[in-house]
Amino acid sequence: MDTLEVSTDRREQLVDITSDVELRIAAAGLSAGACVLWSAHTTGGLTVNEGADPAVAKDIEDWLASAAPPGRQYRHLEGNSDSHIKAALVGPGLTLVVSGGRLQLGRWQRVFFCEFDGPRTRRVLLQLLPAG
Amino acid sequence: MDTLEVSTDRREQLVDITSDVELRIAAAGLSAGACVLWSAHTTGGLTVNEGADPAVAKDIEDWLASAAPPGRQYRHLEGNSDSHIKAALVGPGLTLVVSGGRLQLGRWQRVFFCEFDGPRTRRVLLQLLPAG
Amino acid sequence: MDTLEVSTDRREQLVDITSDVELRIAAAGLSAGACVLWSAHTTGGLTVNEGADPAVAKDIEDWLASAAPPGRQYRHLEGNSDSHIKAALVGPGLTLVVSGGRLQLGRWQRVFFCEFDGPRTRRVLLQLLPAG
Numbered sequence: 001m002d003t004l005e006v007s008t009d010r011r012e013q014l015v016d017i018t019s020d021v022e023l024r025i026a027a028a029g030l031s032a033g034a035c036v037l038w039s040a041h042t043t044g045g046l047t048v049n050e051g052a053d054p055a056v057a058k059d060i061e062d063w064l065a066s067a068a069p070p071g072r073q074y075r076h077l078e079g080n081s082d083s084h085i086k087a088a089l090v091g092p093g094l095t096l097v098v099s100g101g102r103l104q105l106g107r108w109q110r111v112f113f114c115e116f117d118g119p120r121t122r123r124v125l126l127q128l129l130p131a132g
Numbered sequence: 133m134d135t136l137e138v139s140t141d142r143r144e145q146l147v148d149i150t151s152d153v154e155l156r157i158a159a160a161g162l163s164a165g166a167c168v169l170w171s172a173h174t175t176g177g178l179t180v181n182e183g184a185d186p187a188v189a190k191d192i193e194d195w196l197a198s199a200a201p202p203g204r205q206y207r208h209l210e211g212n213s214d215s216h217i218k219a220a221l222v223g224p225g226l227t228l229v230v231s232g233g234r235l236q237l238g239r240w241q242r243v244f245f246c247e248f249d250g251p252r253t254r255r256v257l258l259q260l261l262p263a264g
Numbered sequence: 265m266d267t268l269e270v271s272t273d274r275r276e277q278l279v280d281i282t283s284d285v286e287l288r289i290a291a292a293g294l295s296a297g298a299c300v301l302w303s304a305h306t307t308g309g310l311t312v313n314e315g316a317d318p319a320v321a322k323d324i325e326d327w328l329a330s331a332a333p334p335g336r337q338y339r340h341l342e343g344n345s346d347s348h349i350k351a352a353l354v355g356p357g358l359t360l361v362v363s364g365g366r367l368q369l370g371r372w373q374r375v376f377f378c379e380f381d382g383p384r385t386r387r388v389l390l391q392l393l394p395a396g
Contacts, residue, residue: 001164001231001263030264032265034300034359034391036166038229040238042182048356049348050306055339056348062339063332063349068195075187075194084181084188085195088222090352092180092241095166095227095359097302097391099265104389106304109356125236127166127229130264131265132294132394133296133363133395162396168298170361172370174314200327207319207326216313216320217327220354224312224373227298227359257368259298259361262396 002028002126008118012065012086014047014057017124018111021096022103024126032131035096035103037124043083043117045090046124051110064089064116083117090114098128134160134258140250144197144218146179146189149256150243153228154235156258164263167228167235169256175215175249177222178256183242196221196248215249222246230260266292266390272382276329276350278311278321281388282375285360286367288390296395299360299367301388307347307381309354310388315374328353328380347381354378362392 002024006015025035039046050056064086074081094111097104105111113124134156138147157167171178182188196218206213226243229236237243245256266288270279289299303310314320328350338345358375361368369375377388 001229001236028264032391033264034393036227036229038236040236040241042180042188042238042240047352048306049352053340053342055341056306056345059338059340059345060349060352067199067331074191076185076191077187078185081188081191085192088179088181088192091223091355093227095300095357097265097300097389099389099391104265104302104304106306106387108306109304123238125229125231127164127231128264129166129261129393132292132297132392133361133368160396165396168359168361170368172368172373174312174320174370174372199331206323208317208323209319210317213320213323217324220311220313220324223355225359255370257361257363259296259363260396261298261393 004124006113006122008115011118012061013115014112016051016110017113021111025103028128030098030128031101033098034129035098036127038093040123043080043087044122045087045092045114046094047090047112047114048109050108080117086116136256138245138254140247143250144193145247146244148183148242149245153243157235160260162230162260163233165230166261167230168259170225172255175212175219176254177219177224177246178226179222179244179246180241182240212249218248268388270377270386272379275382276325277379278376280315280374281377285375289367292392294362294392295365297362298393299362300391302357304387307344307351308386309351309356309378310358311354311376311378312373314372344381350380
């Protein structure tokens with residue numbers, strides 16, 4: 001198992017971690033299988049979406065902020081229930097396909113750590129699984 | 133493949149199944165790899181979030197209930213379209229990291245079965261995959 | 265790694281791809297493990313839900329259309345920010361359980377490619393992982 005560190009600058013922020021994931025897969029020498037990524041946090045998650053135009057990540061951040069605003073009345077008293085809800089919506093993990101020794105993503109796809117209660121330093125676990 | 137049974141008490145309820153998952157991994161003796169969990173239901177899902185304060189799970193239940201209320205006008209006539217929508221939002225499965233013979237979760241993370249059309253007895257499939 | 269092609273007819277459409285997935289698993293002869301599915305697109309995803317009554321898939325399409333309407337003010341200027349947001353909500357991938365040489369789904373569960381910016385021809389990657 002490997003661990004990636006991700007530093008975030010804002011309370012809500014999608015951070016592109018694709019290059020780091022690709023480096024770890026190359027270093028491990030996995031030819032075919034899957035790469036499991038896991039956000040070890042309850043107020044951050046992982047998603048894959050377009051990275052070419054940064055406006056897409058910002059639109060996703062904005063949509064989530066408006067769907068689950070921080071100011072609403074929640075039961076949890078730490079002021080970050082919205083962050084927990086957003087993490088549940090994007091999800092805590094991803095299982096990515098590896099083939100030919102490389103991460104297989106679509107042309108416009110990039111892997112993002114989703115920060116919903118930053119800024120912080122976050123940990124993403126990485127586990128490689130061989131194909132059958 | 134292993135199967136966990138989960139009994140739910142309310143129509144909408146996040147049930148902490150972490151200990152059961154940990155027991156199965158220990159019993160199987162997997163040292164490193166992944167644990168795939170799968171909700172075999174279309175009105176229930178799986179998520180990971182904070183378990184220390186039960187108010188967080190309740191806030192997630194409440195947010196989903198308000199985002200997809202049961203009373204709205206839907207096409208499906210069984211009265212549980214909201215349950216199907218909630219299951220799609222949290223997702224039907226999780227792939228968890230196992231390392232050092234143990235489930236690798238963040239400090240505050242717990243695994244929850246998400247009931248959206250209970251109370252019922254539910255099945256969660258568990259499959260272990262070895263690391264490369 | 266295998267690739268499925270999915271043709272979609274509408275801008276937003278859940279397409280049942282279960283039979284195709286089952287055929288690939290049977291052809292590969294995997295007895296026990298997992299089947300990773302991956303949508304190679306940023307405006308389409310994958311989910312599992314009820315397939316018996318097509319109204320359920322339509323209710324999910326409608327709910328997403330009303331939660332993230334195309335007409336809203338977004339930053340991304342290609343007119344499909346709503347499609348990217350919907351893809352983030354349902355998620356880009358699934359890890360399905362295989363046991364006894366067969367895909368293990370609940371009685372009412374079917375696998376859907378979720379089109380959010382069609383009609384188009386889409387690619388779903390499929391990778392098989394053996395159990396431990």
